[in-house]
Amino acid sequence: MDDTIGDRIRARRKAVGLTQQGLAEAFGINRVSVTLWENNSTAPERDKIVPLAEILQCEPEWLLTGQGNAPEEAGPGITRRLRVVSANPKQKKPKPNASFPPRWQQFPGDKSIPLRGHIAAGANGRFIMNGQDIAQVFCPPGLEGVEGAYAVQVDGRSGEPRFFHGETAWVNPHLKVRQGDDVIVQILGDDDDDEVSSYLKRFVSRSGDTLRLYQYNPGEGETHELEFPAEKVFSVHKVVFHAML
Secondary structure, three states, X not given: OOOXXXXXXXXXXXHOOOOHHHHHHHHOOOHHHHHHHHOOOOOOOHHHXXXXXXXXXXXXXXXXXXXXXXXXXXXXXXXXXHHHHHOOOOOOOOOOOOOOOOOOOOOOOOOEEEEEEEEEEEHHHEEEEEEEEEEEEEOOOOOOOOOOOEEEEOOOOOOXXXXXXXXXXXXXXXXXXXXXXXXXXXXXXXXXXXXXXXXXXXXXXXXOOEEEEEOOOOOOOOOOEEEEEHHHEEEEEEEEEEEOO
């Protein structure tokens, strides 16, 4: 006797001549889900019982509880039934977005991005790029062949919990910046001899008069919102990836 719903699914799948992959394709799910059902690790949601019972040629009540009319041996109608279920135009089979088991992927070893050196300067997470490339870090997919792409190391805690001290952030200087994007902004000083200040913040808005930024974790006496005169903005570059190396 099949005591669990997983046992009944397995028994009926074999009775109608389906592999786990065949049942998954007929039902429009991933094969891993069928394996988990049959191992009793998970169970199908109740709204899936009726279409699943149709594929397996059994009564929904029997499949769910083991009670009611036990199924007869599978007949030649299985092929027709599978076509009816899988041909429903509203039931699209999901495309798997990962492999099982997960496959290890190596980043290209011959691609790299320059890591810009900088000096930590203090208030509101301000730092100053020193104009030097101090190292080469790996190139994430999406930045290969992007001229001018670079990376900086996060210094300080004004970006937490979005960016943590010691992380690396990669930048594409050519992408359009939208509200909510993380950006590295360079702000000109008041005099020609002043150093250019840089900030790693969240972009809020930019008008003809003002650039507005948001910082996640302001220090004592600082605020979340930062504003800079538009004429002082030297560059606004989008952060596309960050990680702890």
